[in-house]
Amino acid sequence: MSQFSFATALLSWFDVHGRHDLPWQVADDPYKVWVSEIMLQQTQVKTVLQYFERFIQRFPTVKDLGHASWDDVAPYWAGLGYYARARNLHKAAGIVARQAHFPATREAWMELPGIGPSTAGALMSLGLRQYGVIMDGNVKRVLARFFAIEDDLSKPVHERAMWQLAEQLCPTERNHDYTQAIMDLGATICTPKKPLCLYCPMQAHCKAHQQGLETELPFKKAKKPVPVKSAQVLLIQSEQQWLWQQRPNSGLWGGLWCLPIIEDPTEFTALCQSLGLKKVLQRAEITHSFTHFTWQLEAVCFEVEADQQEHLAIELSGSWLSPETVTSMGIPTAMKKLISAVNL
Numbered sequence: 001m002s003q004f005s006f007a008t009a010l011l012s013w014f015d016v017h018g019r020h021d022l023p024w025q026v027a028d029d030p031y032k033v034w035v036s037e038i039m040l041q042q043t044q045v046k047t048v049l050q051y052f053e054r055f056i057q058r059f060p061t062v063k064d065l066g067h068a069s070w071d072d073v074a075p076y077w078a079g080l081g082y083y084a085r086a087r088n089l090h091k092a093a094g095i096v097a098r099q100a101h102f103p104a105t106r107e108a109w110m111e112l113p114g115i116g117p118s119t120a121g122a123l124m125s126l127g128l129r130q131y132g133v134i135m136d137g138n139v140k141r142v143l144a145r146f147f148a149i150e151d152d153l154s155k156p157v158h159e160r161a162m163w164q165l166a167e168q169l170c171p172t173e174r175n176h177d178y179t180q181a182i183m184d185l186g187a188t189i190c191t192p193k194k195p196l197c198l199y200c201p202m203q204a205h206c207k208a209h210q211q212g213l214e215t216e217l218p219f220k221k222a223k224k225p226v227p228v229k230s231a232q233v234l235l236i237q238s239e240q241q242w243l244w245q246q247r248p249n250s251g252l253w254g255g256l257w258c259l260p261i262i263e264d265p266t267e268f269t270a271l272c273q274s275l276g277l278k279k280v281l282q283r284a285e286i287t288h289s290f291t292h293f294t295w296q297l298e299a300v301c302f303e304v305e306a307d308q309q310e311h312l313a314i315e316l317s318g319s320w321l322s323p324e325t326v327t328s329m330g331i332p333t334a335m336k337k338l339i340s341a342v343n344l
């Protein structure tokens with residue numbers, strides 16, 4: 001099948017069945033496309049829709065985001081996960097706000113923090129409506145199946161070959177519609193688990209479908225079991241407030257507010273002793289899963305008198321905040337689970 005017919009079949013399908021009303025599908029605002037692209041990394045459209053509008057209302061332009069403090073931004077991302085994405089977006093918005101213009105080439109986009117080749121392609125295509133090629137999970141899946149490519153796409157040599165293929169197929173005319181179309185096909189028809197080949201415009205020419213390989217492709221590495229780690233969470237209450245810490249900017253949940261988490265039980269006991277925390281009020285457990293490990297967190301709750309607040313805040317470099325206040329400042333989903341699990 002020629003390049004022309006792949007794009008044509010896809011675009012004809014898109015005209016009738018594609019998504020045309022997403023709030024970031026706008027011709028004149030690369031910033032909205034940018035925010036949506038970053039939110040959509042590892043997150044489904046229906047979840048992003050709940051966050052996108054709120055985020056754009058609060059930070060309507062790249063200047064608003066670039067000039068905001070991280071503490072202002074964090075609550076609007078809290079719950080979406082993968083916080084490094086938000087920190088990079090915030091940093092990059094600061095750079096663009098200072099430059100007072102959006103990057104004009106794929107290479108210039110890629111110089112900004114958090115923007116890889118596929119996101120840069122999407123920003124060229126969907127954001128600036130110029131020529132751009134993307135290679136997200138949807139594109140990889142559609143092309144691997146259409147051409148029955150069995151290679152391990154995590155290997156650079158095979159990923160490069162995939163990029164070449166994507167570039168050959170990607171048209172210059174209606175480029176932004178094609179970009180949206182291939183994402184839509186991957187998200188709604190050529191889905192990871194049960195592709196709806198019956199409704200697919202590529203069905204007659206799709207090699208994976210002809211060979212009955214659609215659910216085998218793209219190549220997946222055998223999944224390693226996800227390790228389970230446990231840790232204790234120190235919950236100190238005083239006058240309806242809890243002692244929270246802001247996590248360092250780099251690493252897990254960077255910049256978000258959390259209760260102190262201690263992975264080593266001996267260290268936890270020693271810390272409680274050194275802080276004079278003796279009588280446990282309550283214990284509560286939650287489990288939180290990340291892609292690379294599962295965390296079993298046990299909250300151990302203590303109550304202290306008001307005259308100890310200052311001393312403990314200094315010792316733990318923390319702040320006394322009510323669960324309601326800290327939630328509005330941006331906390332990870334696991335902390336929300338903990339707040340619901342304890343009954344103080």
Ligand code: SF4
Nearest residue numbers: 190197200203206214
């Ligand atoms: S025919 Fe099936 S496997 Fe092939 S591209 Fe379409 S949905 Fe995917």
